[in-house]
Amino acid sequence: MSDSCTSQSRLLFAVSSLDVGGAERYLLRLVRFLVDRGWRDRIDVVCKSGRRGVLAEDYEASGARVIPIKQGYFDPAGWWKLRRFMSRGRYQAYCDFTDDFAGIPLTLAALTGIPRRISFYRHSKNPFPNDPLRLLYWKIVHRLTLASATSLLSNSAAAFDFFCRGWRANQNGRYEVIRNGIESKDFQVQIDRDVQRQKLGISKEKLIIGHLARYDQSKNHPTILKVAKLISQKRKNIVFLLCGRDVTKKLLQSVTNMGLQDVVYLSEARSDVPQVLKCLDAFYFPSLWEGQPNALLEAILAGVPFIASNIAPHREAVPPWAYDRLVPTCDAELAANRLITVLDHPEQEQQLAEQMTVWAKEAYDPDRCFGAVLPHLGIVDK
Numbered sequence: 001m002s003d004s005c006t007s008q009s010r011l012l013f014a015v016s017s018l019d020v021g022g023a024e025r026y027l028l029r030l031v032r033f034l035v036d037r038g039w040r041d042r043i044d045v046v047c048k049s050g051r052r053g054v055l056a057e058d059y060e061a062s063g064a065r066v067i068p069i070k071q072g073y074f075d076p077a078g079w080w081k082l083r084r085f086m087s088r089g090r091y092q093a094y095c096d097f098t099d100d101f102a103g104i105p106l107t108l109a110a111l112t113g114i115p116r117r118i119s120f121y122r123h124s125k126n127p128f129p130n131d132p133l134r135l136l137y138w139k140i141v142h143r144l145t146l147a148s149a150t151s152l153l154s155n156s157a158a159a160f161d162f163f164c165r166g167w168r169a170n171q172n173g174r175y176e177v178i179r180n181g182i183e184s185k186d187f188q189v190q191i192d193r194d195v196q197r198q199k200l201g202i203s204k205e206k207l208i209i210g211h212l213a214r215y216d217q218s219k220n221h222p223t224i225l226k227v228a229k230l231i232s233q234k235r236k237n238i239v240f241l242l243c244g245r246d247v248t249k250k251l252l253q254s255v256t257n258m259g260l261q262d263v264v265y266l267s268e269a270r271s272d273v274p275q276v277l278k279c280l281d282a283f284y285f286p287s288l289w290e291g292q293p294n295a296l297l298e299a300i301l302a303g304v305p306f307i308a309s310n311i312a313p314h315r316e317a318v319p320p321w322a323y324d325r326l327v328p329t330c331d332a333e334l335a336a337n338r339l340i341t342v343l344d345h346p347e348q349e350q351q352l353a354e355q356m357t358v359w360a361k362e363a364y365d366p367d368r369c370f371g372a373v374l375p376h377l378g379i380v381d382k
Contacts (some may be wrong), residue, residue, distance in 0.1 A: 009042070010089050010092070011034065011044070011093050011095070012045075012086065012091045012109075013043070013044070013094075014047075014094070014096045014097065014098065014102070015046075015047065015048065015098065016047075016048050016097075017048070017049040018054065018055040018056045019053045019055065019245065020055060020269045021245075022122060022295075023097045023291075024055050026097075026155075026294070027045070027097060028055060028059060029180075029183070030181075030370055031043055031045070031063070033181070035062055035063040035064075043063065043064040043065065044089065044091075045066050045067065046067050046068075046082070046085075047066065047068045048069065049068070050068050054269075067085065069081055069082050069085060073101075079104055082105060086112040092114070092115060092116060093115070093116035093117070093118065093376070093378050094117050094118065096118065096119055096120065097122055099122065099123055101141060102119040103144030103145040103148065104141060106145055107144050107147070107148045110148045116150050116151065116377060116378045117150050118151045119149045119151075119153070120153045121152070121163055121291065122154075123289070124156055124159045124290060124291055124311075124312065125289050126162075127216075150174070150376075151174060151176070152175050152176075153373070154177050155177070155180050156291055156312070156313045157312075158313045159313075160175060160177065161312075176372065178369060178372045179292065179363065179364055179369045180292050180297070180364060180369060181365065181367070181370040182298065182301060182360075182364045183366055184361040186301075187274045187298055189275060189278060196275055196276070200276070201265065206237055207239070207281040207282075208238075208240075208241050209228075209231075209241070209280070209343075210276065210277070210280040210283050210299070211224055211241070211243070211244075211283070211284055212243045212244060212270075212273060212277070212295050213287075214244040214245040215245065215249075215250040217288065218287055218290065219244075220288050220330070221250070221251060222254075223332055224284060224286060225254055225260065227284065227335050227336045228240045228263050228264050230336040231336050231339065232263045235340065239264070240263060240284075242266055243267040243268070243269065244268070245269045246268075247266055247268060248266040248267065252266060273298065277299055277302035280299070281304075281342075281346070282305050282306065282342045283296070283305070283306040283307075283308075284335065285307075285309065286335060287311060288309070292317055293313060293317050296314065296317065297364060301357055302357075305342045305352065305353045306325055306353075307327060307338045307339050308325060309326065309329040310326035310327055318356070319359055325338075
């Protein structure tokens with residue numbers, strides 16, 4: 001491995017927080033990839049929330065330094081602190097994972113002389129209400145992003161279609177869609193399903209439909225509960241397992257009000273995701289919008305049959321021959337019927353799931369996907 005700058009050059013990344021989430025887990029994988037190529041102790045990660053987060057220790061154990069620097073939407077003090085921090089490092093690249101909210105930090109990176117400046121889009125639409133003030137702010141920072149970034153990356157074409165309309169006609173090496181690299185071996189674990197289900201408090205006689213994601217409007221939890229209600233009226237041996245940050249706090253009352261206490265099991269974010277996936281009989285992922293659906297891809301790599309929403313990022317994430325697994329986003333009745341069909345044909349579904357796993361291993365190969373990021377960081381991999 002060699003890079004285009006000196007051996008003392010460093011890399012600087014920024015994320016909203018270091019709690020469990022798609023961008024945070026992606027960056028952790030990228031950090032480990034870079035450390036394997038000689039970048040240990042030369043990677044800094046800024047947490048814009050101003051706190052370390054639950055993944056901070058994993059980042060540090062992997063060879064990165066974690067720096068909480070709080071930055072708000074109107075935060076001159078935070079921006080001044082970030083600029084001062086940038087000016088003290090010998091950074092050859094700054095990569096920001098907060099979509100167009102990277103605009104001001106990217107401008108600061110340009111002012112401090114960091115040569116490579118990257119905005120890595122992780123959503124396919126703005127994750128905030130479209131009121132006039134927010135839209136005005138977004139337009140300003142979006143223009144700053146376009147003016148300051150040397151590279152604009154995304155894990156889906158759908159994100160560029162939203163944030164950078166016209167990008168397809170302006171292919172000058174500045175825009176690139178790069179799939180997330182995922183280590184398939186992490187999800188090829190062997191488990192005792194009965195023991196794992198016992199840990200989850202679920203009887204081994206039950207069939208489990210799972211959903212692993214934080215509570216967020218984009219994840220469409222209300223439709224999941226509607227589907228659970230419909231299925232519970234048809235089958236008594238099927239339960240739902242919903243895991244993710246804030247899931248229990250946000251959904252417990254709704255589950256109770258709908259009389260689903262014996263049907264829907266709630267859990268906060270788990271550290272044993274591969275083991276949980278391996279004990280599922282089906283995975284349901286009806287997101288309203290996504291960047292690239294990491295949770296869905298992890299289920300595929302674990303060999304779990306799935307039904308997901310028919311949104312553009314999901315169509316990008318799976319091969320065309322699996323499009324029949326995608327259903328209209330809020331069509332609870334159709335999703336319920338499709339899930340029951342999946343569970344009623346385990347041998348056929350398992351065969352398809354194995355084919356999907358083989359496809360995903362190739363499509364999301366870490367060496368190729370992470371390797372595509374290196375030139376944007378100014379790294380020549382040999």
